[in-house]
Amino acid sequence: MHASATAAPKLDAERRLAILAAARRLFSERGFSSVSTTEIAGEAGVARGLINHYFGTKRELYVEVVREMVRFRSQPVPEYVNGATPQDRIDESIERWLAMVSRNREAWLAAIGAEGLGRDPEIEAVLDEAREEATTRLIEVLGLGPAAAAPPELHAVLRAYGGMAEAATREWLERDRWSREQVAAFLKAALPRLVDEAFEAIPNRDPDPQGETQQ
Numbered sequence: 001m002h003a004s005a006t007a008a009p010k011l012d013a014e015r016r017l018a019i020l021a022a023a024r025r026l027f028s029e030r031g032f033s034s035v036s037t038t039e040i041a042g043e044a045g046v047a048r049g050l051i052n053h054y055f056g057t058k059r060e061l062y063v064e065v066v067r068e069m070v071r072f073r074s075q076p077v078p079e080y081v082n083g084a085t086p087q088d089r090i091d092e093s094i095e096r097w098l099a100m101v102s103r104n105r106e107a108w109l110a111a112i113g114a115e116g117l118g119r120d121p122e123i124e125a126v127l128d129e130a131r132e133e134a135t136t137r138l139i140e141v142l143g144l145g146p147a148a149a150a151p152p153e154l155h156a157v158l159r160a161y162g163g164m165a166e167a168a169t170r171e172w173l174e175r176d177r178w179s180r181e182q183v184a185a186f187l188k189a190a191l192p193r194l195v196d197e198a199f200e201a202i203p204n205r206d207p208d209p210q211g212e213t214q215q
Helices: 002-030 037-044 049-055 058-072 086-103 105-112 121-142 152-173 180-201
Strands: none
Touching: 002 037, 002 049, 002 058, 002 105, 037 049, 037 058, 049 058, 058 105, 058 121, 086 105, 086 121, 086 152, 086 180, 105 152, 121 152, 121 180, 152 180
């Protein structure tokens, strides 16, 4: 009895993950409207009713897939290493991020293209939350203090950088106009210039509570 009780949650988790993985693959390949829940269930090796049980409707499943896909959107914050410069941290963060994007190519492209479904407030909210989290992590990578204390103009600059980084990955992965080495070099060079030169050029901005941005 005890073994059955402990096995059930594990089985539920495995089935749920299998459905998410199958839905991610199919939605990435063909888009939301061209995939049926019957196909997702077949790909996951589960009964179709389990999709309704765990996620509800196909749209609710899609929202969860998008949420899962953008969890790796944020650039990881490297551990502090004595003697490492802000540029070292930027370089390491971007390299880790591009490695994640490369490993999850189809899922990444599907995630940043999710707004192509049209105006969907829930999808937009999921993507906006992910982009805000990415901005917070960039502030940490740059060593600019707590994100909550950073001026709104800095948040705006880093959100703009995030949008540019998304576009850069499309140039690399979809249009083949850049190599991985080229997109990495571009992003590594652009971020400090945006934070220093472009941010400083913004008129009438709030004073930075941390003082001038670190060099």
